[in-house]
Amino acid sequence: MERKIEDKNVAVVGLGKIGLALAAVIANNGYRVIGADINPSVVSLVNEGKSHVKNEPGLEEMVKRAYETKRLYATYQTVEAVKQADVVMVIVPVLIDQNNETDYRYMDLAVNEIAKAIQKGTMVIFETTVPVGDTRNRFGKKIEEISGLVAGEDFHLVYSPERVYSNRIVEDLANYPKVIGAINIESLQRAVSFYKKAMKCETMPVSSLETAEFSKVAECVYRDVNIALVNELAKFASMKGVAMDEVVQASNSQPFSHLHKPGIGVGGHCIPIYPFFFINKGLPKGLTTLARTINDAMSEYAIDKLEREFGSLSGRNILILGLSFRENVKEVTKSTTLLLLEQLAQRGASVWINDPQFSKEEIAKYGVTPLSFSDEMTEQIDGVIMQAYHEPYRTLDFSIFPKCKVVLDGRNVLNKEEISALGMKYIGIGIE
Numbered sequence: 107m108e109r110k111i112e113d114k115n116v117a118v119v120g121l122g123k124i125g126l127a128l129a130a131v132i133a134n135n136g137y138r139v140i141g142a143d144i145n146p147s148v149v150s151l152v153n154e155g156k157s158h159v160k161n162e163p164g165l166e167e168m169v170k171r172a173y174e175t176k177r178l179y180a181t182y183q184t185v186e187a188v189k190q191a192d193v194v195m196v197i198v199p200v201l202i203d204q205n206n207e208t209d210y211r212y213m214d215l216a217v218n219e220i221a222k223a224i225q226k227g228t229m230v231i232f233e234t235t236v237p238v239g240d241t242r243n244r245f246g247k248k249i250e251e252i253s254g255l256v257a258g259e260d261f262h263l264v265y266s267p268e269r270v271y272s273n274r275i276v277e278d279l280a281n282y283p284k285v286i287g288a289i290n291i292e293s294l295q296r297a298v299s300f301y302k303k304a305m306k307c308e309t310m311p312v313s314s315l316e317t318a319e320f321s322k323v324a325e326c327v328y329r330d331v332n333i334a335l336v337n338e339l340a341k342f343a344s345m346k347g348v349a350m351d352e353v354v355q356a357s358n359s360q361p362f363s364h365l366h367k368p369g370i371g372v373g374g375h376c377i378p379i380y381p382f383f384f385i386n387k388g389l390p391k392g393l394t395t396l397a398r399t400i401n402d403a404m405s406e407y408a409i410d411k412l413e414r415e416f417g418s419l420s421g422r423n424i425l426i427l428g429l430s431f432r433e434n435v436k437e438v439t440k441s442t443t444l445l446l447l448e449q450l451a452q453r454g455a456s457v458w459i460n461d462p463q464f465s466k467e468e469i470a471k472y473g474v475t476p477l478s479f480s481d482e483m484t485e486q487i488d489g490v491i492m493q494a495y496h497e498p499y500r501t502l503d504f505s506i507f508p509k510c511k512v513v514l515d516g517r518n519v520l521n522k523e524e525i526s527a528l529g530m531k532y533i534g535i536g537i538e
């Protein structure tokens with residue numbers, strides 16, 4: 107293979123939450139980075155030195171610095187970016203559709219464009235979470251087919267999963283070891299050397315592309331199954347009148363127990379989605395499928411409890427705190443609130459949503475009525491559900507809901523004594 111001496115020009119395809127952070131970190135480490143994104147407003151902002159991603163400590167400053175030092179610019183033409191690159195990093199989403207089948211539409215588009223512009227010696231690294239085997243058999247093959255080049259001979263093919271957590275992406279990029287798999291030893295060595303310099307992070311080379319791909323899916327499956335297990339235990343604790351938070355603390359004081367926290371549901375674009383990359387590829391029945399079902403059924407379980415307190419929820423004013431799938435992020439993908447809305451609609455409740463991350467207009471798009479704590483309507487709320495424990499909720503005074511009879515704490519984060527002292531019934535998940 108014709109090798110480049112130095113990997114100084116990097117194309118990052120997909121400048122979303124993760125791609126922009128990757129691009130900014132690499133540019134700040136001295137590389138010339140061209141980001142490619144199909145969204146023109148993302149491209150324009152980056153070319154003004156601005157980040158479209160908020161709530162990520164350090165990111166806005168890094169994007170600004172990269173822009174000022176002329177190390178980062180963006181284009182909506184992937185071909186243009188790839189033509190100039192020694193290394194191409196791909197971080198556009200692979201999703202699932204309504205039937206839980208893998209949805210490759212964004213990735214296939216990106217791969218086609220990359221294949222048109224790739225040159226001999228280029229290293230292509232996929233970072234998106236994907237089903238096992240896709241880097242070699244789907245994306246690598248497509249690049250070979252279109253470009254006429256051969257993976258492992260004419261271009262390097264690598265997979266390295268992104269494992270970062272929203273709200274601390276920049277920190278995690280530096281601190282988590284980078285798991286790297288490649289098509290051959292030459293590609294692996296080049297990728298390890300690139301990541302050590304470009305990301306200044308520890309690396310963890312593994313023996314194949316598929317090992318690296320599966321390590322990320324397995325991580326997500328582990329978390330989903332662990333949460334399902336503790337949810338099941340929490341239901342039992344509730345039947346027995348035992349407080350689950352105390353049980354978890356006591357059990358985990360022994361080093362072999364790693365029980366998670368129970369909760370009203372699992373949302374976001376990772377944990378509820380990636381188990382299907384496993385389930386869809388030859389393991390339709392088993393623990394993973396069951397865990398998905400258990401976690402998605404937690405909303406129904408919780409609303410059943412709420413309903414029992416009222417007799418009927420018909421006509422009751424129920425407020426959900428948090429549209430986002432979790433605290434302090436502005437992201438609705440697979441949010442448990444969407445499942446709660448279905449449950450509450452079936453039972454005829456009137457639903458209100460508060461979420462400081464969203465404007466009233468953004469909340470109204472989900473077909474529900476937004477509620478501010480200054481609205482008079484707070485006085486008419488019959489029940490409150492804590493779904494995403496955003497920072498401002500830490501100081502929320504529940505006495506603004508004088509008519510409220512029940513507080514359903516879906517994340518086991520509220521102060522039971524304080525709520526009970528207001529004459530409201532407190533229900534947690536496995537804590538009553």
Ligand SMILES: NC(=O)c1ccc[n+]([C@@H]2O[C@H](COP(=O)([O-])OP(=O)(O)OC[C@H]3O[C@@H](n4cnc5c(N)ncnc54)[C@H](O)[C@@H]3O)[C@@H](O)[C@H]2O)c1
Pocket residue numbers: 119120121122123124125142143144145148184197198199200212213215216233234235236268269270271272376
């Ligand atoms: N967000 C997370 O917390 C997280 C954590 C770990 C791993 N990941 C992985 O990172 C991937 C990307 O996540 P994200 O949060 O950055 O997504 P995102 O939705 O914020 O960004 C995706 C970006 O890709 C762009 N895009 C889509 N198709 C494109 C194409 N064909 N060519 C160029 N650009 C294209 C979109 O316009 C968007 O800006 C996920 O699919 C997942 O595999 C995400």
